[in-house]
Amino acid sequence: MNVIAAMSGGVDSAVAAALMVEAGHQVTGIHLALASTPDASRTGSRGCCTVEDANDARRVADVLGIPFYIWDLAERFRVEVVDDFVAEYAAGRTPNPCVRCNEQIKFAAVLDRALALGFDAVVTGHHARLRDGVLRRSVDMGKDQSYVLATLTERQLRGALFPLGDLTKTQVRREAAGRGLLVADKPDSHDICFIADGNTRGFLGKHLGSRPGDIVDDETGAVVGQHDGAHGLTVGQRRGLSLGVPADDGKPRYVLSLSVADNTVRVGPVAALEVNNIRTGEPVWHTGLRTGESFDCTVQLRAHGLISPATVTPYETHADVVLHRPQRGISEGQTAVFYGGADADIVVGAARIESADRSRSEVSAG
Amino acid sequence: MAEQFAAVGNASSLHASGRAARRVVEESREAIAAALGARPSELIFTSGGTESDNLAVKGIFWSRRESDSRRRLIISPTEHHAVLDAVEWLHKHEGAQVSWLPTDAYGGVSTDALRGCIDEDPDDVALVSLMWANNEVGTVNDIAALARVCQAYGIPLHTDAVQAVGVLPVDVTASGVDALTMTGHKLGGPYGAGVLMLGTDVSATPLAHGGGQERDVRSGTLDTPAVRGLAVGVEAAVRGRLDRAPRVAALRDRLVRGIQAEIPDAVLNGSPLGSVVADGPGRLPGNAHLSFPGCEGDALLMLLDARGIECSTGSACSAGVSQPSHVLLAMGADVERARGSLRFSLGHTSTEADVDHVLEVIPAVVERARRAGLSGARR
Numbered sequence: 001m002n003v004i005a006a007m008s009g010g011v012d013s014a015v016a017a018a019l020m021v022e023a024g025h026q027v028t029g030i031h032l033a034l035a036s037t038p039d040a041s042r043t044g045s046r047g048c049c050t051v052e053d054a055n056d057a058r059r060v061a062d063v064l065g066i067p068f069y070i071w072d073l074a075e076r077f078r079v080e081v082v083d084d085f086v087a088e089y090a091a092g093r094t095p096n097p098c099v100r101c102n103e104q105i106k107f108a109a110v111l112d113r114a115l116a117l118g119f120d121a122v123v124t125g126h127h128a129r130l131r132d133g134v135l136r137r138s139v140d141m142g143k144d145q146s147y148v149l150a151t152l153t154e155r156q157l158r159g160a161l162f163p164l165g166d167l168t169k170t171q172v173r174r175e176a177a178g179r180g181l182l183v184a185d186k187p188d189s190h191d192i193c194f195i196a197d198g199n200t201r202g203f204l205g206k207h208l209g210s211r212p213g214d215i216v217d218d219e220t221g222a223v224v225g226q227h228d229g230a231h232g233l234t235v236g237q238r239r240g241l242s243l244g245v246p247a248d249d250g251k252p253r254y255v256l257s258l259s260v261a262d263n264t265v266r267v268g269p270v271a272a273l274e275v276n277n278i279r280t281g282e283p284v285w286h287t288g289l290r291t292g293e294s295f296d297c298t299v300q301l302r303a304h305g306l307i308s309p310a311t312v313t314p315y316e317t318h319a320d321v322v323l324h325r326p327q328r329g330i331s332e333g334q335t336a337v338f339y340g341g342a343d344a345d346i347v348v349g350a351a352r353i354e355s356a357d358r359s360r361s362e363v364s365a366g
Numbered sequence: 367m368a369e370q371f372a373a374v375g376n377a378s379s380l381h382a383s384g385r386a387a388r389r390v391v392e393e394s395r396e397a398i399a400a401a402l403g404a405r406p407s408e409l410i411f412t413s414g415g416t417e418s419d420n421l422a423v424k425g426i427f428w429s430r431r432e433s434d435s436r437r438r439l440i441i442s443p444t445e446h447h448a449v450l451d452a453v454e455w456l457h458k459h460e461g462a463q464v465s466w467l468p469t470d471a472y473g474g475v476s477t478d479a480l481r482g483c484i485d486e487d488p489d490d491v492a493l494v495s496l497m498w499a500n501n502e503v504g505t506v507n508d509i510a511a512l513a514r515v516c517q518a519y520g521i522p523l524h525t526d527a528v529q530a531v532g533v534l535p536v537d538v539t540a541s542g543v544d545a546l547t548m549t550g551h552k553l554g555g556p557y558g559a560g561v562l563m564l565g566t567d568v569s570a571t572p573l574a575h576g577g578g579q580e581r582d583v584r585s586g587t588l589d590t591p592a593v594r595g596l597a598v599g600v601e602a603a604v605r606g607r608l609d610r611a612p613r614v615a616a617l618r619d620r621l622v623r624g625i626q627a628e629i630p631d632a633v634l635n636g637s638p639l640g641s642v643v644a645d646g647p648g649r650l651p652g653n654a655h656l657s658f659p660g661c662e663g664d665a666l667l668m669l670l671d672a673r674g675i676e677c678s679t680g681s682a683c684s685a686g687v688s689q690p691s692h693v694l695l696a697m698g699a700d701v702e703r704a705r706g707s708l709r710f711s712l713g714h715t716s717t718e719a720d721v722d723h724v725l726e727v728i729p730a731v732v733e734r735a736r737r738a739g740l741s742g743a744r745r
C-alpha cells in the first residue's frame with residue numbers, strides 16, 4: 001500500500017510508521033502543524049505541536065528513510081477543534097477535543113487530502129485494533145484509545161490503519177529503542193495539546209471572559225452562592241465552589257448541572273450525581289442494528305473510566321441508554337461508546353451524550 | 367578547497383603557516399574581485415548571504431544614524447528575508463523608519479518610484495537596499511540605473527546579488543553600487559561562505575566585535591578552505607556564464623511553454639520570458655515560477671518529489687510550514703494564487719530529458735493536486 005503516516009514526533013506514531021515500512025509498504029511521513037503560533041520547544045509532557053516535535057518526527061523519518069513533509073492544518077484545526085471546544089463549554093457542555101480532532105482533522109481533512117493525492121490510507125499511532133472494519137480496544141487497556149476513535153464512520157475507518165493495537169506501550173517503547181529511534185524515551189503527552197500550560201479554566205476564561213451567575217440548591221431552589229461563569233465548572237465538581245450557605249445536612253455539595261439559558265449552576269449531594277438514563281445525539285453504528293430493538297452492551301462515558309453494563313435502544317436520530325450501574329459525573333458533550341463481544345472490547349457504536357436524565361433515575365439507596 | 371583542509375595556519379598569524387594561509391586568502395580575494403569587477407580591498411568575507419545582508423543593512427544604518435542622524439531605510443517588499451527581517455528589526459528596536467517602494471506586477475522596482483520615494487525627504491535616508499534579481503520570481507532590476515538615482519542624492523545603495531553573480535552580467539564598479547551581497551552555494555561554491563562588497567568610502571558599524579579582521583568590519587578567524595572554494599566557484603561561474611546562461615534559458619523557456627501548453631491556466635510569475643534589462647536578461651535564466659489555480663503548492667511539491675522532480679514553494683517557517691510567498695503578495699497576487707505556486711530552478715546540470723520528464727508527469731500531478739485542493743485541506 002501507499003500510505004501517509006501521521007507523525008506527531010512521539011514514540012507511538014514513530015513505531016507505527018516503522019512497522020508499516022518494515023511490512024513493505026510505501027510510506028510518506030507527515031507532521032501536522034496544528035498550532036497557529038507554535039512554541040519552540042516542549043514544556044514537560046504537554047502539547048504536541050512544537051517545532052521540537054516537528055524536528056523529532058523529521059529525524060524519525062530520516063532514520064526510516066521515508067519522505068517527510070509538514071501539512072499546515074492550523075486554520076482548519078482552529079475552526080473545527082479549538083473554536084468548537086470553546087463554543088461547547090459556552091453552551092454548558094464538556095467536549096472531548098481528541099474525539100473531535102480524529103473526526104474532523106485526522107480522519108477527515110488529512111484522510112481526504114491523502115486519498116485525493118493518491119494514497120490508500122492514513123496510518124496513526126493510536127492504541128486500538130482495527131481489522132476487517134472492526135474496531136477493538138488495544139491489548140493494553142491502560143493505553144487504549146478506541147474511545148476517541150469510536151465515532152469514526154465506516155468510510156473513515158476504511159482509510160485508517162492502527163498498527164499498534166496488538167502492542168502494549170512498553171512493547172512500543174522497546175520497538176522504538178530497538179530501531180535506534182531517539183523518541184523511545186520521550187514522555188507521553190497528556191492533557192489538551194492546544195492548551196500548553198494545562199490550565200483549561202484559564203484558557204476558557206481568556207476566551208469566554210467572566211459571566212457571573214447564581215449557584216442554586218437543586219432541592220430547595222435557594223441561591224447558595226455565585227460563580228464567575230458556568231464554563232469554569234464541570235459536572236461532578238466539588239472543590240472551588242464558593243458557597244455561602246451550608247447545606248442542611250452539612251454534607252458537601254457537587255455540581256449537578258450547568259444551565260446556559262439562565263446561567264445557573266445547580267448543586268446537590270453526591271447521591272444526586274448518580275445517573276442511569278442517558279439520551280444521545282445521532283449515533284454511529286458499526287454493526288447492523290434494527291431501530292427500536294434494545295440490546296445489552298458495555299458503555300464507556302468518558303475517555304478514562306465511567307464504564308458500566310447498559311441496555312441501549314437505538315433510533316435513527318438518537319439512542320436511549322439505561323445504565324445497569326448508575327454513574328457519577330456524566331457530562332453532556334462527552335461521548336458514549338458502546339462495546340460488545342465476548343470480552344466487551346469491540347466497538348459497536350458511539351454517540352455524543354445530549355442529556356443525562358436525573359429526574360427519572362432510580363437511584364438505589366442500597 | 368580540499369587541499370586547504372590539510373593546511374594549518376591562521377591567516378591572521380604572523381608566522382610562516384599564518385603567512386601561507388593569508389596568501390591563499392588574499393589571492394582568493396583578488397580572484398573574486400577580478401571576476402566581479404571590484405577592487406580586492408572592497409571585499410569582506412562572511413558566512414554567506416544572510417550575514418552579508420545583515421552587515422550591510424544594520425552596519426550602514428547604524429553608521430549613518432550616528433554620523434548624520436539619518437533614520438530612513440528604503441527597500442522593496444520583494445526583498446529576501448535576510449534584508450526584510452533585518453530592516454524590520456531595525457524598525458522595531460533601533461528607531462528606523464521604513465519606506466516601502468511600490469513594485470510592478472513582475473516584482474521589479476522603477477527609477478521613478480525610487481526617485482519619488484527619496485524626494486519625500488532626501489536628507490533622512492540612511493540606505494537604499496534593492497536586490498539585483500529576485501530569488502523567487504526571477505525578476506531582474508536595473509541596478510545600474512537605480513544606483514545612478516542614489517548617487518545623485520549621495521545615498522548609498524546596497525544590493526543583494528546572491529542570485530545574480532555568475533548568472534547575470536555583474537560588474538560591481540560599472541554598476542555603481544556601494545555594497546553588494548553574494549554567496550558561494552548559489553554558484554557551485556561552498557555553503558556557508560560569502561562576501562560583502564563594501565565600498566572603501568562606505569562606513570559600516572560591525573555586528574561582531576573581536577580581532578578586527580576584514581577592515582575591522584567583520585571580526586573572526588577566516589575560514590581559509592571556504593574562502594579558497596568560494597574563489598574557485600566564483601571564477602568558474604563567471605567564466606562559464608556566457609556559455610551556460612543561454613542554454614539554461616532555452617531549457618527554461620521550453621519548460622514554461624510546455625507546462626502552459628499542458629496546463630492552459632498556469633500563470634508565469636515574474637518578468638516575461640525573453641525580456642531584457644540593461645545589457646542582460648530581464649529574468650534569471652534558470653527561473654520558472656508558476657501559479658497553478660486550484661492547487662496547493664505543497665501538494666504539487668510532494669507529488670513531484672515522489673516522481674524525482676525537486677522544486678520549491680517559497681520560504682518555510684521554522685516549523686517547516688510553507689508560507690504564502692511575500693513576493694507574490696507584494697506583486698498583487700491573492701493568497702490562493704500565492705499558495706498555488708511553484709518554482710522550478712534549472713542549472714548547468716539540467717538536461718532536455720529533465721524537461722521532458724516534468725512535461726510528462728505535470729498534467730496528472732496538477733489534476734491530482736486540484737482534486738486534493740478541492741477536498742479542502744484549507745476550507
